[in-house]
Amino acid sequence: MINPIEGLGLFAPQTDKVSDDNTVSKAVGTAVGAAATAVAGPGFSEILGTMAADAVNSVKGGETASFAGIQGKANTREVVDAVLQAEQALKTATAFRDKIVSAYLDITKMQI
Structure with a gap:
C-alpha cells in the first residue's frame, strides 16, 4: 500500500490561527530536513x-x-x-x- 504524503514528514501540520514568520521558517526547515533524511539511501x-x-x-x-x-x-x-x-x-x-x-x-x- 502506498503511504500517504503526510507520512513522509514533508508537511507541517496545518493550524487555523495565523503564525509569525519564525514559526513558518521552522516548519519549512523541518520539512527540508525531513526530505533530506528521506532521500538518504544507498549511494x-x-x-x-x-x-x-x-x-x-x-x-x-x-x-x-x-x-x-x-x-x-x-x-x-x-x-x-x-x-x-x-x-x-x-x-x-x-x-x-x-x-x-x-x-x-x-x-x-x-x-x-
Missing part, C-alpha cells in the same frame, strides 16, 4: 557494486549450469536459461560501462 558506488556483483554471479551461474549440462546433471532448458541470463547480464554491464565512460568523457570536455 551510487553501492548500487554499482551490487550491479557488478549480480552480473558476476549471473555469469558464474551460467558457467556452472554449462558444466552441469556437460556432465549430464542438468537438462538443456536449464542450461540455456542460465546462459541467456548470463549473456543478458553481460550485455547490460557492458552498455552501462559504455554510458559511464561516455559521461566521463563529456565531463572532461567541459570548460571551466
Whole structure:
C-alpha cells in the first residue's frame, strides 16, 4: 500500500490561527530536513557494486549450469536459461560501462 504524503514528514501540520514568520521558517526547515533524511539511501558506488556483483554471479551461474549440462546433471532448458541470463547480464554491464565512460568523457570536455 502506498503511504500517504503526510507520512513522509514533508508537511507541517496545518493550524487555523495565523503564525509569525519564525514559526513558518521552522516548519519549512523541518520539512527540508525531513526530505533530506528521506532521500538518504544507498549511494551510487553501492548500487554499482551490487550491479557488478549480480552480473558476476549471473555469469558464474551460467558457467556452472554449462558444466552441469556437460556432465549430464542438468537438462538443456536449464542450461540455456542460465546462459541467456548470463549473456543478458553481460550485455547490460557492458552498455552501462559504455554510458559511464561516455559521461566521463563529456565531463572532461567541459570548460571551466
